[in-house]
Amino acid sequence: MIAKQINKYINDHYCFFGDEIIPPDCPLLTGNYIDSLSVLEIVCHLEHTFNISINDEEITLENFEKINSIISLVESKLNKEHHVYSSDENTSNETTNEYNQLSKACA
């Protein structure tokens, strides 16, 4: 669920061309999908959507390099804050699967 939401948000906001989908393991900055200021926009969205707090020290390349790294950050924060969410599967794999399905559909 988390992976799906984040994946959708990033693709809706930063992927402008028709059938293109941002792969979850694609570097967002070097892939020219976002600039360094856009990271602040993503932070704001994550804080509001998942009711989490992301401090300045966590706004790093490591945490925002790819869709999957963002998902990992949110998951780890939700786990730490003892939030309950329903996901039986590894959400990063879930995102990769979703991407593969979407790619096939677009092909």
Place this chain on the structure above:
Amino acid sequence: MKILPTKQLTNITNFLRHALNNRIKQGFVIGLSGGIDSALTLRLCIEAVGTERIKAIMLPEKESSPKNMKLACDLTEQYGIDHETLNITNTLKALKVYSMKEKIVRKYYSDFIPDMHNYKMAINIPQKNNKNFRIYHIFVSNKKGEPLFQKRMEYHDVLKFISISNMKLRLRMLHLYQVAEEKNYLVAGTTNKTENDLGNFCPHGDGAADIHVIKHLYKTQVYELSRYFKLPEGILNNEPGPDIFSFYVTDSEFFYANSIKQTDQLLHAYQNNIPESEVSEQINIPVNEVETNFWCFDLLVKHTEHMRTSVPSL
């Protein structure tokens, strides 16, 4: 990074004289801020064409530093050049620049009163040896400069704050060009290499000019040449900053997140492909800090490229 001041003087003055001849113009207009860049630009233009063909314009507004204005005025008196001061506060009020900014400040600090408080926006880089993104904070102080409040700003507020602040710089550009056209002069640009290459200028604002006088010089080289010309101590010692907020913000706080000296050392090394390990030894900072700075330069150069190139067309 050392320069030969006499060689610079010859090259720049020749360049400026040729520019006037080639474009059939009669002199230079310079916007004087009280900072070192515009002061050196003025001095170089005087060296090139003499005091008779120069017009300096001071364009203060209610949030400008009074100290900077005094430094600028004193310089025009010292050089005996034609000058004019035009306060742009009322125009900025009419453009709602202050009210729009105050609305954003109040979103974070609801008790903000312009007569009682000052504000600024500055970047926060929490860890110098980690690849942190540039995060903007808003700061509020009392009129004595004592800090009262600090908070991270949201993305859209950062963009709006920058766009509103840039209106000040673009209004100044309007006035400089009005005077330049009236007198058949060229607007002399004051942007230096450090600002230009990293994108620390406003397109069509302080970056707008007919000729760039010091754009080939890093900021530390601007200091070196200014010392050679014995510019006033007040200007040499003045902490550089954009002077766009009521709470004075330095260039290091607003943009570079480093001292000017270290920024230039790192930028020079970055642009000359000097290995990180070598840079680390040369300027005595850890290798991972050099890597982080180079990564930051990669982003800045890439994301401000459009500011340095001409408008695309087919």
